Amino acid sequence: xxxxxxxxxxxxxIRINEWERDIIDHWVFQRLRRIRQxxxxxxxxxxxxxxxxxxxxxxxxxxxxxxxxxxxxxxxFLKSELGFTEYGxxxxxxxxxxxxLLHDVGHAPFSHAGEDLMPTKPSKSATTKQETxxxxxxxxxxxxxxxxxxxxxxxINENYRITADDVANFLxxxxxxxxxxxWRSLLxxxxxxxxxxxxxxxxxxxxVRYGKFDLExxxxxxxxxxxxxxxxxxxxxxxxxxxxxxxxIARYMMxxxxxxxxxxxxxxxxxxxxxxxxxxxxxxxxxxxQGKFCAPTSEENIKNYLTWNDWFVYGCIEAGQGGExxxxxxxxxxxxxxxxxxxxxxxxxxxxxxxxxxxLGDTIGFIDQPPSxxxxxxxxxxxxxxxxxxxxxxxxxxxxxxxxxxxxGLNPIEQKxxxxxxxxxxxxxxxxxxxxxxxxxxx
Amino acid sequence: xKIDIPWHRYALIVLLTDRMHASRxxxxxxxLQKLVYLLQxxxxxxxxxxxxxxxHGPFCSELANDLDYLHCLGGVQVSLxxxxxxxxxxxxxxAQIIKDKANDFLSEYQSEIDQLLDTFGPRRVKELxxxxxxxxxxxxxxxxxxxxxxxxxxxxxxxxxxxxSREEIVSTIxxxxxxxxxxxxx
Numbered sequence: 001x002x003x004x005x006x007x008x009x010x011x012x013x014i015r016i017n018e019w020e021r022d023i024i025d026h027w028v029f030q031r032l033r034r035i036r037q038x039x040x041x042x043x044x045x046x047x048x049x050x051x052x053x054x055x056x057x058x059x060x061x062x063x064x065x066x067x068x069x070x071x072x073x074x075x076x077f078l079k080s081e082l083g084f085t086e087y088g089x090x091x092x093x094x095x096x097x098x099x100x101l102l103h104d105v106g107h108a109p110f111s112h113a114g115e116d117l118m119p120t121k122p123s124k125s126a127t128t129k130q131e132t133x134x135x136x137x138x139x140x141x142x143x144x145x146x147x148x149x150x151x152x153x154x155x156i157n158e159n160y161r162i163t164a165d166d167v168a169n170f171l172x173x174x175x176x177x178x179x180x181x182x183w184r185s186l187l188x189x190x191x192x193x194x195x196x197x198x199x200x201x202x203x204x205x206x207x208v209r210y211g212k213f214d215l216e217x218x219x220x221x222x223x224x225x226x227x228x229x230x231x232x233x234x235x236x237x238x239x240x241x242x243x244x245x246x247x248x249i250a251r252y253m254m255x256x257x258x259x260x261x262x263x264x265x266x267x268x269x270x271x272x273x274x275x276x277x278x279x280x281x282x283x284x285x286x287x288x289x290q291g292k293f294c295a296p297t298s299e300e301n302i303k304n305y306l307t308w309n310d311w312f313v314y315g316c317i318e319a320g321q322g323g324e325x326x327x328x329x330x331x332x333x334x335x336x337x338x339x340x341x342x343x344x345x346x347x348x349x350x351x352x353x354x355x356x357x358x359x360l361g362d363t364i365g366f367i368d369q370p371p372s373x374x375x376x377x378x379x380x381x382x383x384x385x386x387x388x389x390x391x392x393x394x395x396x397x398x399x400x401x402x403x404x405x406x407x408x409g410l411n412p413i414e415q416k417x418x419x420x421x422x423x424x425x426x427x428x429x430x431x432x433x434x435x436x437x438x439x440x441x442x443x
Numbered sequence: 444x445k446i447d448i449p450w451h452r453y454a455l456i457v458l459l460t461d462r463m464h465a466s467r468x469x470x471x472x473x474x475l476q477k478l479v480y481l482l483q484x485x486x487x488x489x490x491x492x493x494x495x496x497x498x499h500g501p502f503c504s505e506l507a508n509d510l511d512y513l514h515c516l517g518g519v520q521v522s523l524x525x526x527x528x529x530x531x532x533x534x535x536x537x538a539q540i541i542k543d544k545a546n547d548f549l550s551e552y553q554s555e556i557d558q559l560l561d562t563f564g565p566r567r568v569k570e571l572x573x574x575x576x577x578x579x580x581x582x583x584x585x586x587x588x589x590x591x592x593x594x595x596x597x598x599x600x601x602x603x604x605x606x607x608s609r610e611e612i613v614s615t616i617x618x619x620x621x622x623x624x625x626x627x628x629x
Contacts, residue, residue, distance in 0.1 A: 083605045131493060173496040174587075175580040178602035181498045188495070228529040229473055229568050230606060231499035344515050347537060353446060364444045399530075402523050412511045416446060 040267035063193035106138025141296035210253035235384035274322035454545035477571035
């Protein structure tokens with residue numbers, strides 16, 4: 001088997017085999033070179049121009065190291081307690097590599113900023129609230145419909161017989177992934193390779209130190225144990241719990257200082273509005289009267305969706321499409337934040353926000369709040385810790401928040417902000433100032 | 444322009460906490476996850492949470508976030524339960540204020556919530572784990588058009604839940620079938 005090395009700014013070299021190289025060379029994966037990781041964050045941090053392409057390679061690299069670290073240490077436990085076999089573990093390692101490599105192939109242009117344009121799913125019943133598709137479902141569809149041959153036909157796969165459906169089922173947590181579901185937490189959990197990579201990579205490119213944490217220490221202390229209900233979970237050994245604290249602090253800092261930075265969020269809004277405009281007016285088959293992307297429900301739809309990337313949108317904007325919001329981006333004349341709550345607003349603050357919103361009326365450009373996607377959320381994290389005393393017997397874990405006063409003290413961030421067009425900033429600030437003065441009883 | 448605050452979700456969490464507390468049931472983070480899943484999947488209550496399957500069963504990170512924020516709003520108290528090394532959830536001082544903000548939603552789905560708590564409220568967390576996983580696998584098979592016979596269905600659950608015996612799995616499937624909550628398989 002031939003191996004290749006790709007130079008990476010975070011990890012030095014990332015090693016791939018010839019099968020993986022074919023997958024990386026597939027047009028669906030190459031498209032990630034044209035999706036920036038952090039959308040228009042370079043309007044605030046000029047270095048933020050890296051793409052989903054290098055992030056995906058990094059996630060595969062870290063997920064493999066995490067997997068290898070656990071298996072090297074806990075092989076006997078995995079076999080005796082959870083029913084894994086030697087062959088099953090070898091196959092799962094390959095599955096983890098492919099799934100982590102491909103986890104982001106369904107991203108919209110400008111990453112999460114494009115997610116507001118994903119359509120709603122057909123309602124399951126008359127009373128059920130309609131859910132919208134997520135980028136994970138576009139990744140799933142791209143793998144199932146478009147990457148079947150490149151995944152299934154390579155001679156190396158003779159050893160594993162991994163299908164495109166296996167990769168998609170693993171990524172989306174389908175029951176047919178069976179006990180391999182244990183490894184899903186390496187891609188979508190509190191200790192996952194996805195966030196481990198983006199915290200380090202984003203910090204490096206942006207030039208901040210907020211996202212740094214001790215990945216090496218976490219890696220060597222990663223293990224499999226049981227939670228309080230005797231269910232298998234990924235955990236950290238006693239010796240690594242301060243490194244786990246470091247990871248949580250890194251997430252908190254990156255969220256407050258970068259991902260939820262007020263100007264950056266304004267550009268997420270503007271690009272989403274501009275793309276909606278382009279979608280509504282573009283020629284067929286790109287056109288969507290509802291201003292939404294195609295649903296990921298057929299090969300034709302997913303091919304249509306994947307024609308969208310950052311370059312395509314730049315071209316449209318350069319050609320004068322995208323309406324008012326495209327112009328605001330070109331001129332860097334974004335909406336301004338004129339009022340914000342605390343990071344974790346109380347009931348009283350929410351009531352105040354409601355009143356200010358009513359007073360401002362049509363002056364408001366948009367109201368921002370952390371959307372439901374977990375990437376933008378900073379929740380109260382928790383991580384399972386395996387105490388030294390339980391390592392060789394029950395393998396029962398404790399929660400990090402029960403050990404760390406630092407983690408216990410962190411609150412979820414639910415900050416809300418009101419933005420207005422630049423021209424209305426002074427007027428809106430004056431309305432808010434009068435309200436605040438009156439509320440304080442000075443007016 | 445209005446702020447989009449999911450009061451119906453917050454009110455639902457508070458109501459479940461109230462009811463579990465009133466009936467002196469043990470109520471923690473895992474029980475909340477599984478009860479809300481069953482409420483949506485079995486009783487079709489549109490709380491709007493999207494669940495994903497892990498080896499520890501269906502889980503929704505948005506629900507976990509909502510619970511933590513609700514603790515900060517004073518709707519519930521989430522405190523460490525030293526006896527189980529997990530967390531217990533109990534009502535807090537602003538519970539009524541939060542329920543009042545979504546009265547319509549709670550009234551509309553009162554009978555479904557009653558049925559949920561009558562059937563699943565008294566069950567141990569480990570049982571809820573198995574109930575919710577079986578319902579998840581059943582819904583996935585139905586939605587994706589997979590025709591599984593009974594034996595294949597049981598094996599799939601065993602593969603995801605190696606810590607439950609075949610007997611436990613078979614009897615839980617039979618119970619859910621008899622209640623009409625999952626498809627009957629032969």
